Amino acid sequence: xxxxxxxCRSPLAEGILKSKIDSNNVYVDSAGTGHxxxxxxxxxxxxxxxxxxxxxxxxxxxxxxxKQDFDDFDYIFVMDNSNKKDILSIARNDSDKEKxxxxxxxxxxxxxxxxxxxxxxxxxxxxxxxxxxxLSCDSIANRL
Ligand code: 4NP
Numbered sequence: 001x002x003x004x005x006x007x008c009r010s011p012l013a014e015g016i017l018k019s020k021i022d023s024n025n026v027y028v029d030s031a032g033t034g035h036x037x038x039x040x041x042x043x044x045x046x047x048x049x050x051x052x053x054x055x056x057x058x059x060x061x062x063x064x065x066x067k068q069d070f071d072d073f074d075y076i077f078v079m080d081n082s083n084k085k086d087i088l089s090i091a092r093n094d095s096d097k098e099k100x101x102x103x104x105x106x107x108x109x110x111x112x113x114x115x116x117x118x119x120x121x122x123x124x125x126x127x128x129x130x131x132x133x134x135l136s137c138d139s140i141a142n143r144l
Contacts, residue, residue, distance in 0.1 A: 001103070002087060003079040006032030006062035008119050008126070010079060011042035013103065013133045015050050015057040020141035029073075031065040033086040038062055045118070049126040053134075070096040077103040077140070080114035106136040 001013035010030035018028045040062045041047070050057045067090055069076065076099045078084045084100060091097045104113040115132055118125030 001030040001077050002065055002083050004032055004034050005037045007037045007043045008046050009115050009129055011057050011060045012046050015055045016133050017137040020137055026144055031063050033065055033083055035064050038064055045123050045126045049130045076100045103136045106139040
């Protein structure tokens with residue numbers, strides 16, 4: 001699960017998908033394209049909306065996406081088109097590129113929509129993001 005800062009959207013996506021899969025069979029992680037928040041906990045507003053839905057994401061720490069992730073993961077879900085562009089720019093080959101998917105295409109196929117960045121807004125934005133990611137992760141978990 002990839003976003004820009006790895007403190008708002010992708011930590012929620014990681015927590016939500018983990019709650020829907022068998023961790024013995026599927027490994028889920030998240031990362032940011034940016035470096036600003038490396039080592040930080042998720043944003044308090046993400047922690048709060050997760051808690052409202054009985055998910056604890058406080059153990060997560062932000063890290064930056066790296067080329068190694070193309071080798072370590074089968075699927076890379078990005079939150080928006082800007083994340084997609086950034087990750088595509090470091091893809092080494094077609095196999096890397098084929099792993100990248102816009103997460104909202106799970107629920108709005110081929111629409112290439114962005115999960116809105118909630119960083120500069122209020123808590124309603126985080127609830128909205130939660131809802132979109134929950135539905136998208138249902139679809140991913142059903143397929144895995
Ligand atoms: P995220 O949100 O990409 O969902 O983690 C953001 C977090 C931090 C910043 C931007 C977006 N920032 O500019 O620091």
